[in-house]
Amino acid sequence: MPYRPHSEQHPNERIGWLRAAVLGANDGIISTSCLLLGVAAANAGRSELLTAGVAALVAGAMSMAVGEYVSVSSQSDAEKASLDREREELLARPVAEQRELAGIYVSRGVTPELATQVAQQLMAHDALSAHARDELGIREDTAARPVQAAVTSAVTFSTGSALPLLTAIMAPADIRISLLAATSLLFLIVLGWLGAAIGNAPPLRAALRVGVLGAIAMAVTTGIGELLGTAVG
Template sequence: MSRHYHSEHHRNDRIGWLRASVLGANDGIISTACLMLGVAAANADRSELLVAGVAALVAGAMSMAAGEYVSVSSQSDTEQADLERERVELRDQPAAEQRELASIYTARGVAPELAMQVAQQLMAHDALSAHARDELGIHDTSAAQPVQAAIASALTFSAGAALPLVTALIAPPSMLIASLTATSLLFLIALGMLAAKAGGAPLLRAAVRVGFWGALAMGVTAGIGKLFGTVV
């Protein structure tokens, strides 16, 4: 008799890299486009605009990588400290830890006797993994990976920042600000929809959210650049 298993495909294994990648590309587009629009609004020429854009790309990529590495490393340190404490408790108080694990399953609706059996069997197989998953909420798919997050953030920021730079390089001088604004908004909306598609979220909501905040950021920056250019 053959057995057929129901296969399900979930997207939570993408959360780590998807978050870092989307955040990096989104920041790359917005921060570089905003800086270049502010400089352009202050009556800078194309060469000055490109210098500002390249500086924004390099500085932003390094900042994103360093910030993401430090942030995720802190999360990793916390997870490792919690796991070490759990190892000690499992070594010194295995019975109490088994009851604790069983109580977690009971709170989720499992009958007390069955919960104790499940806890006993899981701990016999891999006690630390069982407690890490069900007590601490640490899963393989969501565990902190500092180097991966830093590299993804730096690369995706650079990719995002390159888009306004290319626009500034090829756009006619008379259409520079309009071209930067329109293409950057288009890139942002496309990125938001791509991320929503990968994560299984509504496309329209993501597009509107990213487009609105991107337009607001660019509008404010261009306005300040225009004011600064007029005053100076």
């Protein structure tokens, strides 16, 4: 029977972009809604909310993009340095590296004889890839990608931030705060649920966690906004 590659996908294969996307959107909703609630509680009008919200969206998206790029670039640099060092070791002492690879398979339950055969065949095919995957834990589909992480974070932050911003400028003044808080919490809960579902994690726990923490953050900023509005007014 001819060999057919295994095509099943697992959550860890998309964890990089999923992490950046969920973090970006979640940050956008929480930070912008909290800011707008604080400003609205200080008796600001629609124009002030629009100014504050757009500033929060742009500044937050840039901050997320730069932060993700720097963070993931550091991870990428570390991975490249590890691969360069491993490449040198493979050239300098290939026999010792083969024994090291075989030892990894033995520690995972493979018999020494089979582990040696597997190590020999894998190193004959692509020694660096074998050591990168099994010794260093670096895989092509999960490798750090700084630009992808930065763009994903910026776009998802902007998307998440736009939701409470649109709510704040479109809602009637008399129900603006309550409607903004309610819709932002709904957005957070849905996002938490979807993120967990995509990653095959328990969705209810994730939705409750982000909802409760988001509600606390909104309550704190609303209270501070009311205090400042009263004091300044």
